[in-house]
Amino acid sequence: MGMRNRNGGGGGGGGGGTSGACYVYPDSPATPGIVTPDVTFDRGIYMNGSMTMDDGNSVRIWGFTDGSGGGGMGGNSFPSPAIRVTAGQIVHSRLNVQGMMWVHTMHHHGIEPADHADGVGHITWDVDGVYTYQWRPMHPGSYFYHCHTNTVLHAEMGMYGALIVDPPEGPGTLLSGGPTYDVEAFWVVDEIDSSWHNLRWDAGTCGADAGLNTLNPDYFIITGVDGSGTSAMNREPISATVQVGQKLLGRYICAGYHPQKINFGGLTGKVYISDGRPLPNPIEVTELRACSAERYDIIFEPTEPGEYIISTDIIHWITGEVLGTAKTNVIVTA
Amino acid sequence: MKRRDFLKVGSASVASTVFGSVGLLSWAPRAYAQTITKTFYITEGYQTLITGEDVYFRGFSDANGMVNVPGESLIVQEGDTIEITVVNTLSTTHSFVIDGLVDSGPIASNQTKTITFEASKAGTYLYYDKMNAPYNRLVGLHGGFAVMPSGLSNQLYPGSPTFVQQYFWIFNDIDPVWHNAISNNQTPKTAYEPRYFTINGLGARPPGAPGSHDPNIDAMVDTRTALHGQIGDRTLVRILNPGLASQSVHTHGNHMEWLTENGNIRPDIWKKDCIYLDGDMGSLDVIYPFEVPPDSYPPATTGTYPMHLHTEMSQTAGGGFYMFGALTDIYFE
Ligand SMILES: [Cu+2]
Ligand SMILES: [Cu+2]
Numbered sequence: 001m002g003m004r005n006r007n008g009g010g011g012g013g014g015g016g017g018t019s020g021a022c023y024v025y026p027d028s029p030a031t032p033g034i035v036t037p038d039v040t041f042d043r044g045i046y047m048n049g050s051m052t053m054d055d056g057n058s059v060r061i062w063g064f065t066d067g068s069g070g071g072g073m074g075g076n077s078f079p080s081p082a083i084r085v086t087a088g089q090i091v092h093s094r095l096n097v098q099g100m101m102w103v104h105t106m107h108h109h110g111i112e113p114a115d116h117a118d119g120v121g122h123i124t125w126d127v128d129g130v131y132t133y134q135w136r137p138m139h140p141g142s143y144f145y146h147c148h149t150n151t152v153l154h155a156e157m158g159m160y161g162a163l164i165v166d167p168p169e170g171p172g173t174l175l176s177g178g179p180t181y182d183v184e185a186f187w188v189v190d191e192i193d194s195s196w197h198n199l200r201w202d203a204g205t206c207g208a209d210a211g212l213n214t215l216n217p218d219y220f221i222i223t224g225v226d227g228s229g230t231s232a233m234n235r236e237p238i239s240a241t242v243q244v245g246q247k248l249l250g251r252y253i254c255a256g257y258h259p260q261k262i263n264f265g266g267l268t269g270k271v272y273i274s275d276g277r278p279l280p281n282p283i284e285v286t287e288l289r290a291c292s293a294e295r296y297d298i299i300f301e302p303t304e305p306g307e308y309i310i311s312t313d314i315i316h317w318i319t320g321e322v323l324g325t326a327k328t329n330v331i332v333t334a
Numbered sequence: 335m336k337r338r339d340f341l342k343v344g345s346a347s348v349a350s351t352v353f354g355s356v357g358l359l360s361w362a363p364r365a366y367a368q369t370i371t372k373t374f375y376i377t378e379g380y381q382t383l384i385t386g387e388d389v390y391f392r393g394f395s396d397a398n399g400m401v402n403v404p405g406e407s408l409i410v411q412e413g414d415t416i417e418i419t420v421v422n423t424l425s426t427t428h429s430f431v432i433d434g435l436v437d438s439g440p441i442a443s444n445q446t447k448t449i450t451f452e453a454s455k456a457g458t459y460l461y462y463d464k465m466n467a468p469y470n471r472l473v474g475l476h477g478g479f480a481v482m483p484s485g486l487s488n489q490l491y492p493g494s495p496t497f498v499q500q501y502f503w504i505f506n507d508i509d510p511v512w513h514n515a516i517s518n519n520q521t522p523k524t525a526y527e528p529r530y531f532t533i534n535g536l537g538a539r540p541p542g543a544p545g546s547h548d549p550n551i552d553a554m555v556d557t558r559t560a561l562h563g564q565i566g567d568r569t570l571v572r573i574l575n576p577g578l579a580s581q582s583v584h585t586h587g588n589h590m591e592w593l594t595e596n597g598n599i600r601p602d603i604w605k606k607d608c609i610y611l612d613g614d615m616g617s618l619d620v621i622y623p624f625e626v627p628p629d630s631y632p633p634a635t636t637g638t639y640p641m642h643l644h645t646e647m648s649q650t651a652g653g654g655f656y657m658f659g660a661l662t663d664i665y666f667e
Contacts, residue, residue, distance in 0.1 A: 022542075023541075023542060023543060025539045025541070033632045108629075109607070110625040111629045112587055112589070112628050113627060113630045114637055115587075115638050115639055116641060117630070118587075120586065120640055122540040122541060122554075122640070122657055134631060135631060136630070136631035137629050138628045138629055151656065152647060152656050153656070154650050155646065202654060204650065204654020205654065205655070205658060207384070207651075207655050208653075208654050209652055209653035210654045211653050212647060212654055212656070213527070213529050213647050213648075213650050213653050214527055214653075220508050225432065244454070257646050257647060259580055259582075259610065263400070274606065275589065275607045276589075276607070277589060277604065277605040277606070282602065291580070291582035291586060291608055292388075292582035292644035292646070293644040315647055317375045317579050317613070318528075318578050318579045318649075
């Protein structure tokens with residue numbers, strides 16, 4: 001790509017806070033092959049968010065805003081506002097990075113567009129201004145979008161949101177000609193190392209030791225809520241209430257870096273899709289292990305009323321030690 | 335501090351001297367078995383990493399006076415007779431092991447040993463030093479070994495999906511404190527905290543970095559590592575993890591067809607964009623299909639995409655330097 005050698009190695013150009021960054025490639029060119037989209041999502045950037053944990057501590061969070069205002073207009077939701085589209089639609093994700101202080105990208109993880117719509121800084125550019133990613137999702141399932149600039153830090157800081165591709169039938173159907181569901185739950189499980197959360201956006205990029213090789217999480221969250229206690233219980237759409245006879249779709253996204261093991265608390269589910277691709281033969285599961293950024297779409301048809309605890313262990317990538325657990329619940333009524 | 339009179343090798347010479355999609359010892363489908371011979375020299379040296387830190391390595395090398403980490407990847411055919419001669423140039427005892435195929439037993443300091451075995455089962459293997467496990471393996475004594483099914487050039491196992499080319503991705507993680515202890519023939523006492531992450535022995539160098547686009551230095555363009563193909567050039571990647579960290583192998587552009595896990599054929603072939611790679615000797619076989627990226631509009635037939643580990647700590651070097659870790663690029667040409 002033409003941008004390869006633009007700013008690598010030196011200061012990041014741009015202005016303000018980018019002057020100390022290395023190996024970022026600021027640009028916001030016209031979108032190749034741009035056409036009128038079926039749907040557009042505007043996203044800005046916030047870097048002044050926070051999340052309050054069950055212990056009362058507050059942790060800095062970065063993310064995407066809904067709308068092009070940037071700077072936190074419209075609220076700093078965490079996770080970032082979901083993108084929900086229908087297979088076959090031409091989609092524009094319009095990212096507005098107007099801070100003049102930093103660069104970011106949107107990578108639609110699991111979506112496989114042209115490289116100029118893939119949001120990978122070193123291959124194309126890190127957005128400085130407004131850039132429109134054009135893509136056409138073809139495979140229903142659960143995905144997520146996240147920043148791909150200094151990714152190790154930016155994704156950990158919370159720069160991600162759910163990305164759901166529905167089949168043409170719309171929500172309620174998982175796959176055309178495949179299973180349907182009545183209730184949907186979002187299990188986006190992540191770990192936070194609060195010692196990383198006071199770093200600058202460009203931390204480590206010029207080679208300083210920012211400790212980014214070691215993630216020692218102290219908080220374990222599910223869909224933006226502290227999952228260590230009861231905060232994520234009875235809190236839809238993290239939790240879910242279903243009647244016997246109804247079908248629950250669990251959209252499980254491993255949004256952390258350490259591996260995870262999710263246990264369904266006595267429920268048996270059937271995995272129909274993983275990473276946005278239907279399994280040739282769906283598998284029955286009572287628990288699953290997952291690695292970073294894997295997704296599983298699981299349908300449950302509970303037969304026994306009761307409360308079921310959905311708990312996800314976050315497991316150290318080297319030692320295998322369970323570092324913490326994030327929990328929510330499913331209530332099954334008669 | 336014994337034997338400190340050896341060479342200090344630069345990063346360029348630590349990389350394998352063999353280029354090509356793999357170091358082919360022998361790979362052309364044959365109707366007959368053959369005897370394949372190869373000599374490895376167990377050597378040691380220092381490599382200067384991107385931070386300027388000198389880190390100690392040992393390798394199964396092509397010659398005395400060089401250090402190859404990993405050792406040259408070998409591809410043979412089922413039924414072949416393999417004769418490996420190991421020349422241990424070091425003061426320590428080592429071995430050459432392929433689980434399920436061969437174990438040389440101890441090879442003492444300054445000893446040369448030739449081991450003969452049959453490549454009895456098609457598949458993807460790690461050859462490594464099992465002595466003083468896992469330390470000798472971690473400091474570089476490992477390499478890829480592939481056995482093609484008899485008479486087949488385009489299948490991993492009889493009946494598997496087909497491919498037209500094949501690569502190895504051998505991941506490792508490096509804690510310099512451990513490497514230093516091992517260089518002194520001590521057992522590491524500290525908690526393992528890797529600071530460097532490599533694919534086929536190299537970290538990546540993003541555009542603008544020293545060594546960027548040098549295939550001897552930059553994992554993004556190392557010809558053993560970076561995938562090149564046109565639409566339809568289905569590519570087998572044999573993934574091995576002599577390191578201790580488990581990883582999430584993630585491709586952009588196309589999903590991977592997931593054929594095996596830790597040597598076992600998967601009951602169904604799933605299409606995945608992230609696959610769990612076990613630490614401490616995990617392995618995978620995948621096919622990267624080089625299909626038109628399905629969600630591109632207008633449809634794209636050329637372009638460049640990364641493969642990176644989504645265990646993002648592995649994308650760093652020395653605690654920073656994002657993009658200098660274990661990643662490469664995939665070129666749709
Ligand atoms: Cu970002
Ligand atoms: Cu991702």
